[in-house]
Amino acid sequence: MEAKILSGKEVADSVLEGLKGRIARCKEQGVTPGLAVVLVGDDPASQVYVRNKSLACESLGILSETILLPADTDQETLNALVDALNTDTRFHGVLVQMPLPKHLNELEVIRRILPEKDVDGFHPENIGRLIIGENTFLPCTPAGVMEMLRYYNIETSGKHVVVVGRSNIVGKPMVNLMYQRLPGANATVTVCHTGTPDIRAFTEKADILIVAAGVPGMIGEDMVKEGAIVIDVGVNRVEDPARKKGFRLTGDVDFEKVKGKTSAITPVPGGVGLMTIAMLMQNTVKAAEEQLNRKKWQ
Ligand code: GUN
Numbered sequence: 001m002e003a004k005i006l007s008g009k010e011v012a013d014s015v016l017e018g019l020k021g022r023i024a025r026c027k028e029q030g031v032t033p034g035l036a037v038v039l040v041g042d043d044p045a046s047q048v049y050v051r052n053k054s055l056a057c058e059s060l061g062i063l064s065e066t067i068l069l070p071a072d073t074d075q076e077t078l079n080a081l082v083d084a085l086n087t088d089t090r091f092h093g094v095l096v097q098m099p100l101p102k103h104l105n106e107l108e109v110i111r112r113i114l115p116e117k118d119v120d121g122f123h124p125e126n127i128g129r130l131i132i133g134e135n136t137f138l139p140c141t142p143a144g145v146m147e148m149l150r151y152y153n154i155e156t157s158g159k160h161v162v163v164v165g166r167s168n169i170v171g172k173p174m175v176n177l178m179y180q181r182l183p184g185a186n187a188t189v190t191v192c193h194t195g196t197p198d199i200r201a202f203t204e205k206a207d208i209l210i211v212a213a214g215v216p217g218m219i220g221e222d223m224v225k226e227g228a229i230v231i232d233v234g235v236n237r238v239e240d241p242a243r244k245k246g247f248r249l250t251g252d253v254d255f256e257k258v259k260g261k262t263s264a265i266t267p268v269p270g271g272v273g274l275m276t277i278a279m280l281m282q283n284t285v286k287a288a289e290e291q292l293n294r295k296k297w298q
Contacts, residue, residue, distance in 0.1 A: 001227070004152070004264040008144075008274035011151045015278040016060065022285050023061055026292060033288035034063035035119065035280075036091040038081060040104065041071035045237065046097045053095075056277045062284055063090060071101050078104060082112045092287035093119030095280070098169065116290065119283035122168065131176050137283045142174040144275025145210060145231055150184045152264065154208070154229055157186035162206035164219070164252070166193040170212040170233055178210075199223070211252040219253040221261050230258060230265040233272050 026033055035057055039050045050066055057064035067081065078096075085094045094117045100106050110118075115125045121137035129136035138146075149156060161178045165171035171191065178187045187208070192199045203209055203223040211219050212233035224230060234252030251268030259265050266272055 003259045003262045006148055006152055006264055006266045008271040011148050012274040012278035019281055019285050026288050031288055031292050032063045033285050034091040035093040035284045036085045037066045038096045040069045040073050041101050050097050052277055056281055075104055079112055086114045092291050093117055093284040095120050119287055133180055139173040140276045140279040141170045142177055143279040144272055146177055146184055159187050159207040161187040161208045162190045162202050163210045164192045165212035213252050215252055216250050217254045221257045224258050224261050226261055227263045230262045232266050232268050235273055
């Protein structure tokens with residue numbers, strides 16, 4: 001069976017298209033959705049992400065401002081900036097790009113962002129709401145995976161989903177979304193991580209395998225069940241002298257070898273990565289709508 005290649009671009013474009021009317025309705029009511037993005041330091045991958053976020057805002061007519069701070073910024077300065085963005089009514093979403101330089105406390109910053117402006121869905125309050133199934137901002141990458149599965153009508157209910165990776169940004173929220181008693185979820189979930197001695201024993205049993213480990217090519221064909229659906233969240237830079245930039249992007253899955261064994265698979269690049277930004281745009285519009293409605297009733 002030929003594997004279906006799940007296009008992140010196709011799904012992301014459909015999400016973005018769906019936001020246009022919602023943005024127009026906000027503007028009719030005098031509100032332009034706004035996103036503030038903070039980048040501390042000069043990590044090259046983060047610079048690319050932040051730039052892509054601002055370009056996405058621009059193409060949709062969302063106001064965006066990127067605030068660049070030097071790598072040696074101290075915690076007090078960053079906290080004060082977050083406080084100022086929290087009270088700035090132009091911005092409905094506030095995002096601090098992770099990872100932060102080692103001397104800064106990420107959780108302290110995340111906690112400081114107002115939960116109603118936390119378009120990353122990283123605030124402990126929003127993570128708690130996700131777990132108990134309340135309305136919240138879903139973290140963008142796991143939400144993007146859910147949206148791709150929904151778009152391609154991939155059944156999750158009753159399936160065995162195996163997640164490889166337990167980061168706060170992807171693995172943990174992914175797991176906690178997948179088992180919810182909701183359409184597009186309701187799966188049986190297994191989590192593998194660096195403490196799992198034999199990852200293959202689990203991955204080879206997965207109906208849907210979601211890999212977010214940050215280890216290039218770690219999933220080989222021997223680790224995947226025939227006909228499985230494979231979602232590759234990895235975005236790794238590997239050295240490649242043949243490329244102008246000196247590197248290429250590759251996933252956590254050995255795409256060429258694994259592809260033939262799957263019924264559907266996401267490529268890297270062109271897969272989940274594009275979804276992250278689309279879901280961030282969706283969360284920003286949702287934040288604007290909710291803040292607008294709150295103001296109306298006050
Ligand atoms: N670093 C990697 N992914 C993300 C993300 O979705 N949001 C933020 N703020 N930082 C990240």
